[in-house]
Amino acid sequence: MADFQDFNLKLVVVDKLMYVDGTLTPRFDIAELLRDKGLGNDPWMYAYDNDLAYQVLPQARDHFEALEIGDDLLAGVEELVMDGGLRVYAECSPVWDGEDDLFDVAALDDLALLPNLRRVLGSEFLGKTLRDDLRARGIAAD
Template identity: 35%
Template structure:
């Protein structure tokens, strides 16, 4: 089991895994809780972090199989995962910015990084030096 040193990098990785169906059953169970559903829909605590969702993602430990599924990473504030944690996040702050990509070498099949925001050029250069395509 693995956790990236920078939790925000874990979020980027898990966002990609959500597209493959990983963690979906657990998330659907959380989303079915009425109090969480109300926060996701903006009916209560508009704009605030949903503690249960934040805790769920902080506990995620990735298996070698999970890590091997990741072929691309997207650094984009519009990604779904951020809106599961803070449904009405505007992207105006740096709360989800990745400070370090340490551990990206654990992604054996990573081929492409899409870089729109949320990570510095210096960190993106680390991917480039490793031969990963940057879009």
């Protein structure tokens, strides 16, 4: 099983596998998890009522940090999308508006876990240094 160092890069991979491809199951749903734990029916209200707005909810962080992704699934990732509208971000931080660096990828060391990655769309969100790193690895940075 893969061990990601950059939580935010792991989230981008999770979004691709869980919410786009549907190959990483079961799908995580923060509203369902909060309901099951008796914490309410509205993730927005939960975040505001618990001073967690614009943060990753602890329940989501715990889930995604512990989530194991098999090497076979990782080997199937050929393209990633960097975008503030990823579903995984809404599941992690229901109130987040994309106006800060909460989900910025800091490093690309985990790319070794994605042996067949060929393209990253929205790479402008990574900044010049990380885009140059992608290109140096032979990955298209669109």
